[in-house]
Amino acid sequence: MTRPLPPAITGWFTARGWSIHPHQQAMLDRAAAPCQLLIAPTGGGKTMAGFLPTLAELADGSRAGLHTLYVSPLKALAADIKRNLTGPITDMGLPIRVEDRTGDTSSHTKRRQRADPPHILLTTPESLALLVSYEDAHRTFAGLQRIIVDEIHALAESKRGDQLMLALSRLSALAPGLRRVGLSATVEDPAAIARLLARHPDPCEILQADPGPDPDIAMLTTEAPPPWSGGGGKYAIPAVLEQVKRHRTTLIFHNTRAQAELFFHHLWLANDAQLPIGIHHGALAREQREKVEQAMVDGRLRAIVCTGSLDLGIDWGDVDLVIQVGAPKNVKRLVQRIGRANHRYNAPSKALIVPANRFEVIECTAALDAVRAHALDGDTDHTGPLDVLCQHILIRACAGPFHADDLFAEIRTAGAYADLPRATFDRCLDFAATGGYALRAYDQWQRLIQRPDGQWQLRDPRRALRIRMNIGTIVDADKMQVRYQRSRGGAPLGEVEEYFASMLRKGDTFLIGGQIVRYEGMREMVVEVSRTPYLKPKIATFMGTKFATSTQLSDRILQMFRQDDWPELPGHTRDWLRLQREVSRLPERDRLLIESFPHDGREHVVAYGFAGKNAQQTLGLLITKRMEEMGLNPMGFVSTDYATLIWGLDPLDDPRPLFTRDNLVETMEAWLADNAVMKRTFKGSAIIAGLIDRNQPGGQRKTGRQATFSTDILYDTLRKYDPDHVMLEITRAEAMRGLVDFGRIEEMLARIGDRIDHARLTRVSPLAAPLFLEPGRIPIAGMADQRLLEEEAQRLMTAAGLAA
Template structure:
């Protein structure tokens, strides 16, 4: 009997067919990708596959009268388990350890992440555990050891948990390079990826392994998606108030379940909802908790343990609890606001009913009327499994440069051998000889413009051609900088205590604290705090007595509407245009859509709705491609530039996930200038670069690239450089390269990343091609329609304070509701505002204006 069969028999469990398939595949030495429902048993599928093949139970002890305390010798490092998040490591370790104890297998399980203590690291330096749970960054750091090859000599299997979270970013590329090195040392290495939400599984397999088996763990599991319907809707919605008028309904829903996860899309939103729930139900103090990535590790660990024990009524959280953590007591999930993506919604739904056979349920809580539309669309998209595809980045050279220095530290490398190894990683399969030689020159002397500076001589070959790092100081700096996650500098938040520092509460971004003065209040970690002082990258705080507080704004929270969900939204509008309102959400939305259809029209999959309006501000064009915020920003700038080619025009721009607004102070007849040629994708790259301040965008993007490539150093522990210092340093390099080394490939990469990530040019081109196939439906409107109103609010945000904006909205809504007639619901326009992380920061100087030379001016 195999170890897996023995353990399952102990629990009277019967393995699923997909688990047996994985066990047999690993027994045969095969690699693969396991795509299975959340909570179906993916972890034990691959873990027991490894144990069946590589482990043996302890031999039965011989009868002896002499007691022994000698512990059995543990197996050497055999399995590497890669997790995308440190929060998953402890939970995974517990799951892997359980069968080892019960079956008496002489294996040990350990963790190596950024949270690992120095004492544990020291123990691991003497001997690593049999199974090591680690992150891509920590794995690369281990590979920089001089004896790395000997350390990993016994590794036989590598598992990548939640592969979809790494596939589409530079962390995944970093893992590809580390995996290429491990395969070079052990060509028979078995590799398995795990995921529950991959839309392009063949690509995911190609990136992770050259040859493998796709195992589908399809189990009959109910995934229930419903909506918490408000008593009425605004016919003229706007994003910004976070649905707190539904607080009473949310409280009622929480009362019906023993344990609930309340997901929000941003950390700011989580802070506000946690405080609101606590104010509504003060008797739940101690039963409500808050969890997001900026809270201290101790707080997060406490919340996760209390969840497992079923000691909490509800936890308000962000994506910090999205992945793989197994909380059996969680009965249901609430999602505040639109999830913006199908895969994200399914992932969060899977946090409830996290066991085979148990249904998973997620309830959507709309924060404004149009999110009812997204809720209805999300239900259809989930039912049809329209899961978003994720694509691996193509040869990011900053990651390659970092990897070369790491390999020079890890015993050194021969250039030709490492080139073949690097090209075996999917992201670098098309790496050219010229790009390789540039990368070698860059780590040797910093390229053409930095040869005089010794800090950029990070690796060089010896007489035998072995590349190594010659300077111990540079080696230490590099090890401290390994990784591809780049964020704004953050400050620790600690309690103020006389005579020394109090306990830690977490961290907040430097840009937020910089706007506060001592005595100002802010909401953090579910508490109303007052800033006492800022010193040595630490914000000292105490409890505040004032009720007025700012809410921290963290970057990284913008979540654009995915193509799959956007298409589902357009399908719902198309049904409504035919008079079909099949779901409760759409029936509740009918008054809004009726006004939209009466004053203008409803967008469909076959038409491109354009609304033209003349006001005291000027000539407005509202366009609804439903392609997501980033595409609409690029499209709006492109259209403004192309419209300005015939005459000098200046436009103000506003965008959201549904559409865009162009406002021109000068007379312009949109009905005449909106032609198919305006949406032509020919010369798209040239026109996009001409329509935007691409140089400034590339300069901002270069900050991340410079940090990853090792040009700028973030600082030592306790003496981290500020975001302003890093930006200044990277900008200096950017200017030097532009002037003295214009062919530097990092400059090219910065421009490519701006086009690919910030402007999403590929999706923009696809959108233009789709728009050309649609019938242009131009409507002259007398006033802002329900779809146009949110775009007006977006534009007003950039020039008005929250108080003035609330007053402006209140007046506008009253006028529009009066024009629309009876049937509307008067929302609370005085509802509290929040710093909306999904909203881009004001883009100063973004308005294109044609100059005498035909180039855009600001």
């Protein structure tokens, strides 16, 4: 049945000579469905498709109060949509008020919005969680009709998405009859997203828009071959500049902020034509980002060097070329990035991929094949994590007293928590209330108390402030602002991780915001820097999300290695693979290649597992632990998506025992107990679950550093005195899928069986060489430490003329 639109809206379309896309009409026709998921390519009028039913329902001006809530993963997207929605609404002359609400909205406006909400409120998952935590949430959301979740593919399977869906479970309870709409880019398994979106057990209708023409995509050919190693793509700068000149506006994507910084810096140095080029990433100060965004909207920039911060649907208008620097790691993300170019429906997007080094030439070739074959990476089943659930319980408590039974029933309507056992819920509630310790130490200080009528509530209502301040599921490393010295109040240059800051010494130079600065010192948790004439930073910043190469891409690469020759690869890469085959051998899908060789006074072992970065990292931890037990004195390791390089003091004779499944699983058990990755995982979950606070009322963090202690100690203490504590259970579950990714190690072991090849070499192999320049080296705190420490002490004492 075709639903007629109000004349004001049809008139607006007609006046522009536009017609409604079939999928927009379909969304309109089925607007009464409890849940709809629209899958459409970028530029397919997705957002309009989501909003049209709202505009139609609000057109007669008879409704007051909040009608539609729009949630997007990015603040910038909410602001952008506001612009793009307010224009047409004004032109159509509709009596509809649209406002956004994000972390950047003033507190005055936020207060007003709760009492007098607009018809359409645009927000983010975190701001929504905060809204839901207020005592007056039931008033704010009474009468809410629709909720639109934009870019839901970017939220699905992330903790932000889980938090959002829990907030939706609350909203559906506050506003019965609330209809849910999801807007998604092209994904492999729409049903999986629909399952997360729908109020369980409601059905969800899935609408697929026409995917449009295939993209025009190729590898950028350069005069100079890519370097043997490294990740910046600096070698390609002349060719990239040439492309920028030939196009109106180019987006240059990088996988990490550090690489974007470095690339931007070098691009500027080579930019003889003075082309206006900007940089955009999440660690830049907001003022800086906004300046770039505005310049982009005004069409004043010819290119933007960016990261995932521009992955999502902000409409940048005239982009006609997307360049991806570095292997994309994941075909789905590549396809979505390509979609950023030619933001017009039914026009092919144009994109170029720049491999950053020779291995990436292979990876990019495999990714291009996958894009042409329309093969996206598959999704896995997703069960809701318990740390997010613990936070949700606290958020619920902030809003007022509740019955455990009601909250449990409500939570089970969220797809990811549909199978949550009651006992697990009760443990999370106990954790939120008392800390959940075997030693009931906090009976008088507990957070939630049960009233005589059986309802749970905050013991001290002032606690709500602290809980609200810590809402959110993005746990970054602690960040410190970077400012120019003596620029009190001046705009910050950006942020660096606290750990990175702690490693700096006066005089060290590093890159931030495209500029090289000199570290001067730290004042009240601000990193102070000065300008420097140096052209090369001494210290590289390594930040940003680390993505693991998908199983599909790894498999495609291993497939390529089986070929006798590689005519599809550039000569230099082809020669490299030939050389590897000559001096060692190439990894194969159903075998595990281990190389070992001495280099630079240390012994090295390389395991080519092709299991993705996180799993390779875990493999590194397991193997080094075993090597430690064998007395081989491993000192550290580094992992990439395809291999792990381990260095230590003694050579490895036979790798086979190291890689048997039983050995690895057994080591895994012991290892889970005590290692850096587990501790990092614990910290993230502890912050989300509310075991420790990231932010404290009263603003500033303490500067007296002896007052704070590492969360590692909490992990150790819990393990020793309360090994069954729910936080440890959460940490283990987290570790299995996230950073530890043992699942992919299991996959690898099944794939290789007992087919392990050991190549003992006299020097570094061609394939291993790039690993030596890989950032993210992880030291092993083993006996090699003690041996080296004693050697170093001996050396220093002798040098200082002191007898040890």
